[in-house]
Amino acid sequence: MNRSQTEIIEHVFETLQNHFGCFEWWLNEAPFEVMMGAILVQNTNWNNAEKALTNLAEHCSPQGIAALPLEKLAERIRPSGYYNQKALKLKALTQWYEGYNYDIALVKQVEQSLLRQELLAIKGIGGETADAILVYATHKPSFVIDAYARRILSRNGVKVPKRYDDFQQLVEQAIPRQTELYAYYHGLIVEHGQQFCRPKPKCDGCPLLPTCLGPDVAS
DNA sequence: GTCCTGTGAC
DNA sequence: GTCACAGGAC
Incomplete structure (x- = not known):
């Protein structure tokens, strides 16, 4: 099981999408x-x-x-x-x-x-x-990287770059460049980061359990 | 190192 | 009741 970074990222989003389903996130706000x-x-x-x-x-x-x-x-x-x-x-x-x-x-x-x-x-x-x-606010495809994304992806085996822009590039090249997708995927990350993948994780029922390396992986 | 609150665990 | 903790930018 030596998946490429891109494959892991795709797998994480696919899994989260299956678990949380589709929802609108922020794109219709003032x-x-x-x-x-x-x-x-x-x-x-x-x-x-x-x-x-x-x-x-x-x-x-x-x-x-x-x-x-x-x-x-x-x-x-x-x-x-x-x-x-x-x-x-x-x-x-x-x-x-x-x-x-x-x-x-x-x-x-x-x-x-x-x-x-x-x-x-x-x-x-x-x-x-x-x-x-x-x-x-402007509906341009720029992927939002946050503490949740760092935590979730590193715990699932992504070697997360330290620099914000490098990490962002890694994520962006793994998914189609569409505003709606970026908006939705960041929503998935936030949702999962709050419900399961907290600093002290709540692993009960976590959809990513099969691929997770645990809370203490070096990011 | 500094800026700060709300929450949840104890 | 206290108190550690989560959370970005400069």
Whole structure:
């Protein structure tokens, strides 16, 4: 059993797809809320990020964020953690978006790798957040790599590259380059990472049990 | 090393 | 009740 990296990755996604079935993930949400969500969910779970979004209520638009004083903004997004940092990040994001007149159609016109560069230049947006915005807000095929993907794939025998971009490339070359697929597969990863493949794994009923090397494989 | 909260285990 | 832990970016 010496499968290639690509074969393992294909096998993992196929198995997860069979287990969890099809579902829509994020592709129909309002673009700016997706962008905010991508920042608010950093270093926390979606539950906390959602509380922050709920607290923002009617300010949940680029104009709303721009108009809200930094301290007020921080106060509202408190439940997501690192709220002072994240308030600055949301401001930076909004300022960048203002350059496009808050028009997602204009953003979508930018070529993918160029747009990724632009997003990465915004303070507080790293690889993962940039890719989440690319897929779920602009519908460009950029695969989101996260802690779950690292954990799940390394536990199943993938020699996971340390650098984000290298890992992303490895995953992207293993699956067809389609936005819907990227969006859905990342959803599968998140779902599985939360239900089964936690740092201290819940292996009972895990669909990947037959190929899993256990929780302690060096990634 | 720093930034922070919510949860779940004890 | 305390407290370790999960979770990205700079």
